[in-house]
Amino acid sequence: MQIKRKWKFLLLSLISISLLFSTINLSITLKEEREEKEKIKNELLQTVKEKRAIKEDLEEMTRLKIDTQLKLDEERRKTKILEAKIDSERRERRFLMAKLKKKKERIEELLTELEKRKQRETNLNKLLNKIKQEKEKLASQLKEREKKRITLDKIVVRPKKFCGEVLIVNDEFNFLMIDLGKKDGLSAGTILGVWRDGELLGKIRVEEVYSNISEASILEGKGISEGNKVKSFINSDYSDEK
DSSP, X not given: OHHHHHHXXXXXXXXXXXHHHHHHHHHHHHHHHHHHHHHHHHHHHHHHHHHHHHHXXXXXXXXXXXXXXXXXXXXXHHHHHHHHHHHHHHHHHHHHHHHHHHHHHHHHHHHHHHHHHHHHHHHHHHHHHHHHHHHHHHHHHHHHHHHHTOOOOOOOOOOOOXXXXXXXXXXXXTEEEXXXXXXXXXXXXXXXXXXXXXXXXXXXXXXXXXXXXXXXXXXXXXXXXXXXXXXXXXXXXXXXXX
16 A cells, blocks of 8 residues: 555656656747747847848939939930030031132132233233333324425225234223234224124224234223234125124
């Protein structure tokens, strides 16, 4: 009977010890779980903070990206405006260079024309000096004839047929010089026609006659130039000399 009691006591002791260990293990497990939960909670809070920080960084990056894109678009717009301005300046420069080139060419043409005019003026002055000398010589001869009082018989002369060439034309003073003179029997007041390639250009009147050349005024006509033919009219009929 006592043995049974001992066994029962021993069994109860074992059960109590087992329950104690179980309780201790459970307490340890609960403590570990609490610590684990606390750790997880802290990690979760840290994750939330990190997520919030990442979100803020992402928003900042998005804002910076938008600002950068806006600045980039503005720079592109300015670049296009600058390129358009540069292109316009290049076109204007090419236009000005072409205009300058034309002006230089025109200046060269004017200088060449001026040189030609100077040469023609020199030739004209030489010819005018020659005419002046002829005129002075003629005046001297007329004075000598006046001194000698030579009386000439009246001579009836048939109209002569003249054929010469225009030497100089001065449209400003409406006169020209021809290569016909006293040696050809030409006299002041004679009416002559100016021709080119068989076409009548105009009519002139001889004003001053010298030895080899004569001065004439243009009565009518246009387009008369150096080298045109000078011919006389027969009975004032233009068609006779065509």
